Amino acid sequence: MNDDKPTYQQLSAKLDSVLSQLQEPDVDIDQALKLYEEGLQLAKKCEAHLKRAENKLTKLAPQAKLG
Amino acid sequence: MSQAPTVSVSQFVGLLNQTLEYAYPDIIITGELAHFSVRKDKWVYFDLKDDLASVRFFGTVYQLPGPLEDGMMLAVSGMPRLHPKFGFTVNVQSMRPIGEGSIKKAADLLKAKLTQEGLFDESRKRALPYPPEHIGLITSSESAAYHDFIKVLGARWGGMQVSLADVAVQGEMAVPQIIAAIEHFNQLPLTPDVLVITRGGGSTEDLQAFSDEQLTRAVAASRIPTLVAIGHEVDVSLAELAADRRASTPSNAAEMLVPDRRAESNHIQLQRRSLRQSVQKIIEIADRSTIERRQKILILAKQHLNQASINLNHQQLLLGALDPNKALRRGYALLSKDKTAIYSGSQLAVGDNIEVKISDATLTAEVKKVTIRK
Numbered sequence: 001m002n003d004d005k006p007t008y009q010q011l012s013a014k015l016d017s018v019l020s021q022l023q024e025p026d027v028d029i030d031q032a033l034k035l036y037e038e039g040l041q042l043a044k045k046c047e048a049h050l051k052r053a054e055n056k057l058t059k060l061a062p063q064a065k066l067g
Numbered sequence: 068m069s070q071a072p073t074v075s076v077s078q079f080v081g082l083l084n085q086t087l088e089y090a091y092p093d094i095i096i097t098g099e100l101a102h103f104s105v106r107k108d109k110w111v112y113f114d115l116k117d118d119l120a121s122v123r124f125f126g127t128v129y130q131l132p133g134p135l136e137d138g139m140m141l142a143v144s145g146m147p148r149l150h151p152k153f154g155f156t157v158n159v160q161s162m163r164p165i166g167e168g169s170i171k172k173a174a175d176l177l178k179a180k181l182t183q184e185g186l187f188d189e190s191r192k193r194a195l196p197y198p199p200e201h202i203g204l205i206t207s208s209e210s211a212a213y214h215d216f217i218k219v220l221g222a223r224w225g226g227m228q229v230s231l232a233d234v235a236v237q238g239e240m241a242v243p244q245i246i247a248a249i250e251h252f253n254q255l256p257l258t259p260d261v262l263v264i265t266r267g268g269g270s271t272e273d274l275q276a277f278s279d280e281q282l283t284r285a286v287a288a289s290r291i292p293t294l295v296a297i298g299h300e301v302d303v304s305l306a307e308l309a310a311d312r313r314a315s316t317p318s319n320a321a322e323m324l325v326p327d328r329r330a331e332s333n334h335i336q337l338q339r340r341s342l343r344q345s346v347q348k349i350i351e352i353a354d355r356s357t358i359e360r361r362q363k364i365l366i367l368a369k370q371h372l373n374q375a376s377i378n379l380n381h382q383q384l385l386l387g388a389l390d391p392n393k394a395l396r397r398g399y400a401l402l403s404k405d406k407t408a409i410y411s412g413s414q415l416a417v418g419d420n421i422e423v424k425i426s427d428a429t430l431t432a433e434v435k436k437v438t439i440r441k
Contacts, residue, residue, distance in 0.1 A: 007196070007200060008198060009196060009197055009198070015335075015338055016338075018342075019338060019341055019342060019345070022342065022345040022346065022349075023345055027349060028349075029349055029350065029353045032345070032346050032349040032350075033346065035346075036342055036343075036345075036346040039338070039339075039342040040339070040342065043335050043338060043339050043342070046331070046335050047332070047335055049226065050225075050328045050331055050332050050335075051225075052225040052226025053225045053226075054221075054225055054226070055217075055220060055221055055224075055225055055226070055227045055228070055229050056227070056228045056229065057217070057229045057231060058228070058229070058230050058231070059208070059230075059231045059233060060230060060231065060232045060233070060248075060251070
């Protein structure tokens with residue numbers, strides 16, 4: 001796993017958390033606008049993951065088969 | 068008789084073994100297991116028999132496919148040998164139960180043993196990353212299972228790395244190759260996020276590798292989370308029980324492993340809408356409170372204004388009451404002499420000219436008499 005680049009799972013979880021923060025009753029408007037911006041960015045990044053079409057297939061060298 | 072070769076006993080044993088080796092370099096013997104015993108936790112002794120014959124075998128516990136019981140049918144590959152002291156035996160190279168009954172019996176015994184060891188405990192199960200970035204796939208590249216898995220995976224999700232270990236999924240080589248592949252992936256510097264071990268359905272014998280003890284242990288020991296999917300109708304293989312997750316078919320494994328991009332896309336659209344609605348609601352609430360405050364200020368200002376105008380009225384009334392012109396209109400007169408108001412008789416003498424101001428005229432008059440009242 002690549003540590004510096006968040007996975008889809010991490011992005012999606014973050015988006016969920018932003019949404020639930022935004023739905024808290026005591027969130028003020030400045031905070032709300034910040035969360036909204038953040039949420040949009042996260043949604044965009046998630047969608048970029050969805051647009052990746054191909055899976056990269058590599059075959060292990062045959063000698064690896066028997067260890 | 069004199070032409071016959073003459074050899075010592077040891078030489079004879081050596082010659083016989085050479086002949087046996089040459090004659091049967093590779094042979095599999097099948098029969099019913101009898102007199103099975105393990106000594107010193109290491110050496111395995113047993114007979115294989117049929118209706119007419121019985122032959123002694125010798126091996127080690129590492130060659131056992133799992134726990135065995137007398138009466139099972141086995142296929143054993145081995146080297147026939149004449150031991151210098153103990154006589155004829157077959158040295159085991161590998162062994163496996165054969166026939167549905169024996170395979171099932173062996174699997175049941177092994178299952179009981181591994182269950183007792185806790186290999187299948189729910190508490191050992193780990194969550195699979197969803198979706199993974201890198202998949203270690205262990206299957207045969209020629210199988211329908213492989214093609215199904217790759218196809219469904221690609222239709223649902225993209226951008227992943229799939230590393231394939233192309234292995235036999237049945238037959239003699241299946242177990243060692245699959246174990247080697249599991250160990251290989253676990254030793255990589257950058258390990259995959261998940262290992263998928265899969266094959267399509269088959270007969271009980273075809274699927275035997277997936278209930279092998281060593282393979283089952285290798286699945287359980289994998290530091291990388293595992294998903295095992297063997298297409299079958301009836302019995303669950305032991306490797307599946309040892310895996311973190313199991314799927315019913317190779318396609319089902321792909322569905323379990325990654326979300327469907329269309330469903331995810333819809334979900335993100337919903338989240339976007341929800342983001343927008345939430346923030347709009349907050350803005351509306353803020354707006355409404357601004358309007359309410361503005362109205363409150365207006366009401367307060369009006370109240371102040373009203374109070375001020377009431378005060379003004381009072382003052383105007385008071386002022387009106389004090390207006391001297393009003394007194395003149397009621398018949399009073401204002402007297403002055405040399406522009407000085409007269410408020411006392413002592414200011415006047417007979418013959419003085421004074422000005423008399425009444426409401427609509429100013430008169431000049433002469434003082435004829437001054438009588439001071441006491």
